[in-house]
Amino acid sequence: MLVPMKGLLDTAQQGGYAVGSFDVVNLETCRAVLDQAVELRSPVIIAIPEHFGALCGFEELVAGVSRLAAPLPIPVATLLDHGRTYESCLRALRAGLTSVMLDCSVLPLAENIANVREVVKAAHALGVSVEGEVGHVGRGIVASEEALDHTRFTEVGEAVEFVRATGVDALAVAVGTAHGLYKGEPKIEFELLDRLTAAVPVPLVLHGGSSTGDERLRGAVEHGIRKVNIFTDMSVQAVANMQQLLAEEPRATVLNLFGVSKQAFADVSGHYMHLFGSVGRA
Numbered sequence: 647m648l649v650p651m652k653g654l655l656d657t658a659q660q661g662g663y664a665v666g667s668f669d670v671v672n673l674e675t676c677r678a679v680l681d682q683a684v685e686l687r688s689p690v691i692i693a694i695p696e697h698f699g700a701l702c703g704f705e706e707l708v709a710g711v712s713r714l715a716a717p718l719p720i721p722v723a724t725l726l727d728h729g730r731t732y733e734s735c736l737r738a739l740r741a742g743l744t745s746v747m748l749d750c751s752v753l754p755l756a757e758n759i760a761n762v763r764e765v766v767k768a769a770h771a772l773g774v775s776v777e778g779e780v781g782h783v784g785r786g787i788v789a790s791e792e793a794l795d796h797t798r799f800t801e802v803g804e805a806v807e808f809v810r811a812t813g814v815d816a817l818a819v820a821v822g823t824a825h826g827l828y829k830g831e832p833k834i835e836f837e838l839l840d841r842l843t844a845a846v847p848v849p850l851v852l853h854g855g856s857s858t859g860d861e862r863l864r865g866a867v868e869h870g871i872r873k874v875n876i877f878t879d880m881s882v883q884a885v886a887n888m889q890q891l892l893a894e895e896p897r898a899t900v901l902n903l904f905g906v907s908k909q910a911f912a913d914v915s916g917h918y919m920h921l922f923g924s925v926g927r928a
C-alpha cells in the first residue's frame with residue numbers, strides 16, 4: 647500500500663532499524679525492488695529524482711510506480727529525491743508521490759528554512775511527508791574522475807533550528823558519505839552522528855549509501871540513521887550484468903538486457919534490506 651514516508655520512518659525509529667530508499671529509473675527496476683520488499687516483508691521507499699523521468703516522462707513514471715505499489719501487502723512510500731525548487735515539489739504532489747525532498751542545502755540556512763517551510767505547508771495539507779537537508783552531502787568521483795566533493799558537515803545547532811523552524815518529517819545529514827563512487831575510503835563521523843541523533847527530534851537520513859561499505863552502513867544504522875539512499879550500487883551492478891551478458895551472448899536481445907539489469911536492482915536492494923534490518927518489519 648502507498649503510505650507517506652513519515653509513518654515508515656517513525657516506526658523504524660521505534661524499531662531501531664533503517665528503511666532503504668532506492669532510486670528507480672523505469673518500471674522494471676521499480677518492480678525488482680518492490681518484489682524484493684514483498685518477498686522479504688520489508689517496508690521500502692521508492693525514490694525518483696525529477697530528471698530520472700526524462701526517458702518516459704516524470705508524471706508517467708510516478709503513475710506507473712504508484713500503480714505497482716498500491717496493491718502490495720507492504721507499506722511503500724514514494725519520494726521525490728532531491729527536489730530543487732518549490733515548483734518541483736508541487737509537481738510531485740500533483741503527480742501523486744507520498745513524500746518529497748526539497749534540497750536547498752547549498753543555500754544559507756535562513757534561505758533553506760524559508761524555502762522548505764513553504765513546501766512543508768503545501769505538502770502537509772495533502773498528507774505528504776517532507777525531507778530537508780542541512781549541511782551538504784557532496785559528490786564522490788564523477789565520470790571525469792575529478793573529485794567534486796563539496797561536503798559540508800551538518801552542525802547540530804543548525805539541524806535542530808532547521809527542524810523546529812520548518813516542521814520537516816525527516817532530515818538528511820552530512821556525516822561523511824558522498825553521492826556516487828568514492829575516490830578513497832569514506833569515513834563516517836560517528837561522534838557527530840551520535841550528537842545529531844540525540845538532539846534532532848525527527849528520523850535522520852543518510853544520502854550516498856552506495857559503496858560506503860556494509861560495516862560502515864550498519865554502524866550508521868546502529869548510531870541512529872533511519873533511511874539510507876541507494877542508487878549507484880544498483881546502477882553499477884546493472885551495467886556489469888549487461889556487459890557480462892553481451893560478452894557471453896553478443897546476440898542478446900533488448901529484452902534479455904533489461905532482464906539482467908532488473909535482476910541487479912533486485913539483488914542489490916535485497917542485500918541492503920537485510921543490512922538495514924528492515925526485513926520482516928512489514
Ligand SMILES: [Zn+2]
Pocket residue numbers: 728783825853854875
Ligand atoms: Zn542524495
